[in-house]
Amino acid sequence: MTNACGVDFGTSNSTVGWTRPGQPALLALEDGNRTLPSAVFFNAEEDAVSFGRAALADYLAGYEGRLMRSLKSLLGTSLIDGQTEVLGRALPFRMLLAQFIAELKRRSEAAAGRTFERAVFGRPVYFVDGDAGADRVAENTLREIGLAAGYREVAFQYEPIAAAFDYESRIDREELVLIADIGGGTSDFSLIRLGPQRAGKSERRDDILANGGIHIGGTDFDKYLSLSCVMPQLGLGSRLKSQSEVPSSYYFNLATWHTINLAYTQRAERELQDIHRDAVERDKIGRLLHLVRHREGHWLAMRVEEGKIALSDTGHARLELDRLSPPLDVALDGERFDEAIAHLTADVERAVSGLLRDAGIAADAVDTVFFTGGSSGVPLLRRRIAATVPNARQVEGDRFGSIGAGLALDAGRKFG
Known part of the structure; x- marks a missing residue:
């Protein structure tokens, strides 16, 4: 058994895998769960730090503190070199x-009963769309962070290629497969030849026909669902007495996981107080001001995320937003969700078509499309991807x- 592990540091959830004979690969990370939500809560009342589900539970329980989520989204942005204030200290x-x-x-x-000195980290095909230099910087940053966390050696693998290896371990014939990995922050694709005879090869470069991706994922679906169905109830699109529109930046910050904390500055609250005085629909801005004062942005984002999941499963959902003042009850339906994310799914579809074109492969030559990633269940997205490879199962x-x-x-394979 190797002392190397695979680390899937995800935008929304993270896992660690370890190959061992006759055992499942993924290790239990929290109360028997194989996933650890990528969340950290700094509890100001108890001067403590919690992670994963415990972090989300502490935040929702109302402890004074700071919740950080979608940490991976910082990679490839200028924010990664910045800092935030946590418990009165700069972090x-x-x-x-x-x-x-x-x-x-x-x-x-702790779950494996041994130390891991080496790790293969998953990475999106592109941390940054259309900027190879910035993409290299993002990977190097993640390598430095992995070494700082205690690994002696860090290697990388594209996330859709990793998913391909998992699928390949369960098939008994050769297939041309489109891997569609729809994660929290990115949609990544690989076109690869898989099969039992190929699985044992140490070098798979010739089997990989193309890789591609786009910086669109589940958090973006959350964002535009929120902007379409929830934020208008907090004043998005409303007007001041001067007939100018209420600035949209507050709503975009609150609808985007890794920028929610930007809405909590003293300056932002003062500006919202001025807007509230001059607003035509003061009740809506009042809700927004209450949300910011009580730092309920992550709670609202979690409720919207739950609504997205329900829409993907059943086509309808209801959000009971009882922490707003006055409270709201928002009905969601699949048609409205499709409208909100149509531009995102169109970009994803174009990315898949471009992948096939780059590989020189006809769409009807693809045998299988393999869906993975926490956001791969969004119905409109699945339909648009499947339409690009109409003969694929x-x-x-x-x-x-x-x-x-x-x-x-x-x-x-890499570390033995």
């Missing part, structure tokens, strides 16, 4: 990411586990 974002990954390492080693992977399991296989 660099790099240190925050290293703290979370060190916790992943600690928990995985659709296979459902483990939405939260395929990448981690594949990274574990790759770690065994």
